[in-house]
Amino acid sequence: MSRPVIGITMGDAAGVGPEIIMKALRDPEIYAICKPLVIGDAKILQRAETFIHTGLHIKPIQNIDEAEFKFGIVECLDLNLLPPDIPFGQVSAKAGDAAFRYLEKAIELAKEGKIDAICTAPLNKEALHKAGHMYPGHTEILAELTNTKDFAMILSAPKLKVIHVTTHVGLKDAIDMINPNRVYKVIKLAHDILKKAGYSNPRIAVCGINPHAGENGLFGYREEEEKIIPAIKKAQQEGINAIGPLPADTVFYRAIRGDFDIAVAMYHDQGHAPVKVLGLEVGVNITAGLPFVRTSVDHGTAFDIAGKGIANELSMKEAIRQAVELTSKKI
The missing domain is CATH 3.40.718.10 (Isopropylmalate Dehydrogenase)
Structure with a gap:
C-alpha cells in the first residue's frame, strides 16, 4: 500500500507547534508509514531548528508536486505569513490568523484529494479571536469549512x-x-x-x-x-x-x-x-463526522515552555500514526 500524504498544520507559531513537528519528523518511522507535508511557514520551522538541532533540512515548496517525501528533508508548503522573529509565548493576532490560514489551506487540499488526512499542531484560541476568527477551536473550523453538520470530538489514549x-x-x-x-x-x-x-x-x-x-x-x-x-x-x-x-x-x-x-x-x-x-503525551484528538481524517495533539500551545526546546513530541507522533491508521481504513 502506498504511503498516505499527511498534511501537518503548524498551529500557532508562538507556541510549541513548530518544535514538536520538527522533533516528530526526525523519527524515520514517520517517513516509513506516511508522506508528511508541513503546512505553515518555513522560516518558523527553521527558527525551531536553531534551538532543537534535529539535523533535518527544511525545504520550502509552493506546490505538493515539488515534494519528494524523503527522510531527512522536511517539506513545508510555505504560506510565508509571519515574520521570523514573532515572540514566543505571547498572544498575537498575526500568529492566530496564520494558524487559521494553515488549517484553511489544509482543508482545501484535503477536499481536493491532494492530501489524505490532516494532523494539527495546537492553536491558541485567544490569538484566533484577536485575528477575528471567532471559533471555539479546530473542530468548529473544520466543521464549518466542510459544511459538516453532525460531528464530535474524540479523545483517544491507550x-x-x-x-x-x-x-x-x-x-x-x-x-x-x-x-x-x-x-x-x-x-x-x-x-x-x-x-x-x-x-x-x-x-x-x-x-x-x-x-x-x-x-x-x-x-x-x-x-x-x-x-x-x-x-x-x-x-x-x-x-x-x-x-x-x-x-x-x-x-x-x-x-x-x-x-x-x-x-x-x-x-x-x-x-x-x-x-x-493518563498523560498529555499519549492523547490524540480525532474529529468524527468529517469527509476526511483529522487528528491532533491533545495539548495546547504551551506558551510557558515555547522556544525552550523541551516540548514533548510524543502526542504529535501518535497523532500522525493514528491519522495513517484511520486513513488506511477510510474513516
Missing part, C-alpha cells in the same frame, strides 16, 4: 476513547444544549467510526449528567430521563450496543479495564479529565 456530546461551552450552556437527538447522533458517530476501524460490535458506554447518573431522579432535574435515555433506546433499537446512562465517576475506570470500547461524555471536562490523567 485503553480509553471518549467522544463528546458538547465541548467548548460553559457547563450551564452544555446542559441546555444536550438533547436526545444530539446524544443519539454522537452515539451513532461513535458506533460508525469504531465499526470502520475494525470493531465488530462496538461497546458504547453513555455517561449521565448528574452524580450517580441522577440516581432515578434523586439528583438533578431528570436530565437523564429526558435527554439521554430516549437516545440510548433509539440507538439500541437500531442494533447499536450502547448502555447507560452510567455514573461518570466509575465509567472511565471500567472502560480502561476493558468493559467498553468508547465512552460518550456529556460535556468537556467530563471527558477530557480522565484522558488527560
Whole structure:
C-alpha cells in the first residue's frame, strides 16, 4: 500500500507547534508509514531548528508536486505569513490568523484529494479571536469549512476513547444544549467510526449528567430521563450496543479495564479529565463526522515552555500514526 500524504498544520507559531513537528519528523518511522507535508511557514520551522538541532533540512515548496517525501528533508508548503522573529509565548493576532490560514489551506487540499488526512499542531484560541476568527477551536473550523453538520470530538489514549456530546461551552450552556437527538447522533458517530476501524460490535458506554447518573431522579432535574435515555433506546433499537446512562465517576475506570470500547461524555471536562490523567503525551484528538481524517495533539500551545526546546513530541507522533491508521481504513 502506498504511503498516505499527511498534511501537518503548524498551529500557532508562538507556541510549541513548530518544535514538536520538527522533533516528530526526525523519527524515520514517520517517513516509513506516511508522506508528511508541513503546512505553515518555513522560516518558523527553521527558527525551531536553531534551538532543537534535529539535523533535518527544511525545504520550502509552493506546490505538493515539488515534494519528494524523503527522510531527512522536511517539506513545508510555505504560506510565508509571519515574520521570523514573532515572540514566543505571547498572544498575537498575526500568529492566530496564520494558524487559521494553515488549517484553511489544509482543508482545501484535503477536499481536493491532494492530501489524505490532516494532523494539527495546537492553536491558541485567544490569538484566533484577536485575528477575528471567532471559533471555539479546530473542530468548529473544520466543521464549518466542510459544511459538516453532525460531528464530535474524540479523545483517544491507550485503553480509553471518549467522544463528546458538547465541548467548548460553559457547563450551564452544555446542559441546555444536550438533547436526545444530539446524544443519539454522537452515539451513532461513535458506533460508525469504531465499526470502520475494525470493531465488530462496538461497546458504547453513555455517561449521565448528574452524580450517580441522577440516581432515578434523586439528583438533578431528570436530565437523564429526558435527554439521554430516549437516545440510548433509539440507538439500541437500531442494533447499536450502547448502555447507560452510567455514573461518570466509575465509567472511565471500567472502560480502561476493558468493559467498553468508547465512552460518550456529556460535556468537556467530563471527558477530557480522565484522558488527560493518563498523560498529555499519549492523547490524540480525532474529529468524527468529517469527509476526511483529522487528528491532533491533545495539548495546547504551551506558551510557558515555547522556544525552550523541551516540548514533548510524543502526542504529535501518535497523532500522525493514528491519522495513517484511520486513513488506511477510510474513516
